[in-house]
Amino acid sequence: MQGTGASPTNRGRHSGGIDRAESRRQLIAETVLAAGSASPQELAAQFGVSIVTMHRDLAELERRGVVRKFRGGVTAQPSGVFESQMSYRMANRVAHKKAIANAALDYVQPGMSILLDDSTTVLAMLDGLAQRTPLHVATTFLTGLHRLGELSRSHDLTVIGLGGRFDPSYDSFAGVTTRQQVEGLHVDAVFMSTSAVSRTDLFHQEEQVASLKRSMLGSATEKYLLVDHSKLDRVALLKVASLSEMTLVLTDSDADPAVLASWREAEIPYRQVPVTETGSDQSLES
Numbered sequence: 001m002q003g004t005g006a007s008p009t010n011r012g013r014h015s016g017g018i019d020r021a022e023s024r025r026q027l028i029a030e031t032v033l034a035a036g037s038a039s040p041q042e043l044a045a046q047f048g049v050s051i052v053t054m055h056r057d058l059a060e061l062e063r064r065g066v067v068r069k070f071r072g073g074v075t076a077q078p079s080g081v082f083e084s085q086m087s088y089r090m091a092n093r094v095a096h097k098k099a100i101a102n103a104a105l106d107y108v109q110p111g112m113s114i115l116l117d118d119s120t121t122v123l124a125m126l127d128g129l130a131q132r133t134p135l136h137v138a139t140t141f142l143t144g145l146h147r148l149g150e151l152s153r154s155h156d157l158t159v160i161g162l163g164g165r166f167d168p169s170y171d172s173f174a175g176v177t178t179r180q181q182v183e184g185l186h187v188d189a190v191f192m193s194t195s196a197v198s199r200t201d202l203f204h205q206e207e208q209v210a211s212l213k214r215s216m217l218g219s220a221t222e223k224y225l226l227v228d229h230s231k232l233d234r235v236a237l238l239k240v241a242s243l244s245e246m247t248l249v250l251t252d253s254d255a256d257p258a259v260l261a262s263w264r265e266a267e268i269p270y271r272q273v274p275v276t277e278t279g280s281d282q283s284l285e286s
Contacts, residue, residue: 024049025057029066029076037075095275096228096252097121101128103250103273104191104226108132112188115216116144118172119193121226123147130155138162138185140173140212160185167208174208182215189247190220196234197227199262200243203236210238222247229254243268 024047031046032038044054058074061067067074101124108114108125110132116122118141126147129135137148138160148159164178192213196203202225204210217223217240225246232255243249243263249270263270 021057025061028054028057029061032067032074033076037073039073043074093228093230096254097226098124099252099273099275100226100228100250101125103271104224105129105132107189107222107224107248108135110134112136113138113185115139115182115185115187115190115220116141117190117192117213117216118144118170119226121193121228122191125191126151129157133157136160136187138182138187140164140178140182142166142171142173170209174212179212179215182212182219185219187220189222189224190216191224191226192216193226193231194240195231196236197225197231197243197249198233198235199259200266201235202227202240202243203234204238204240205236207238210240213240217241217245225249228252229256232256232259 028043028047031043040051040054040058043058044051047054049057058067058069062069062074067076097120100121104122104125105128108129111134112132113136116125116137116139118139123141123144126144129137129148130151133156135156136158139145139148140162145159145161148157151157152159162173162178162181164173164181165175166172167174194202194204194213196205204213223246225243225248227249229252232251244266247269249263249268251270251272253272253274255272260270260272
């Protein structure tokens with residue numbers, strides 16, 4: 001007697017429905033991020049779904065920490081969960097990240113071996129590396145590996161991909177295997193960012209990410225932290241390291257003066273980079 005399970009055709013339809021719903025939710029999140037806020041009615045009309053379906057999608061996005069619902073609408077929720085999403089990271093404070101990344105390139109010299117984390121601030125350094133070859137460049141960041149691979153076809157870049165368990169939220173590799181590979185390296189410099197920086201320490205909200213960043217710092221002679229002003233005077237669940245361990249902290253001209261004053265008092269070396277339309281650099285170093 002034949003069972004009552006779904007046929008392959010029906011399973012395919014069900015899977016396709018799930019895929020469409022997930023794609024729609026991603027687009028909804030990006031729309032709310034770009035607009036700042038929106039009403040369920042507006043979103044339902046834009047995406048061609050019923051108001052019931054839209055409320056269901058928004059409830060799921062709120063459960064994930066991506067949006068926050070309020071009476072009559074939703075707003076983007078810049079929580080640790082949302083900040084880990086590539087669409088948020090790639091679209092957020094682009095000019096600030098480019099200015100900081102351009103300044104960080106001053107500390108890359110031909111012949112060096114460098115380690116890059118999976119931050120979008122460090123990602124903005126990649127094209128500039130082509131003018132500083134030869135280099136050995138290692139990273140866990142899949143987006144970064146794709147770009148470095150393209151550059152290596154026409155420039156003297158030796159690209160080292162560090163693998164392990166893939167985390168789609170960060171488009172990066174993490175876990176025990178990745179950490180072991182990082183700890184097997186010794187590089188001249190590491191360039192990294194993080195989600196929160198207090199007046200004395202740097203933090204991250206996820207255990208596997210914090211652990212990997214600690215291993216990266218331990219594998220490098222020089223340690224450069226690239227953080228825009230929105231990351232400052234904040235804490236997250238897990239301490240990664242003390243700022244006193246950094247060779248240099250690079251931030252932008254919108255950084256809170258009180259934070260910078262505390263760094264000067266603690267003798268934490270930092271460089272403040274102006275954010276301009278042309279990307280010109282007249283930075284202040286302390």
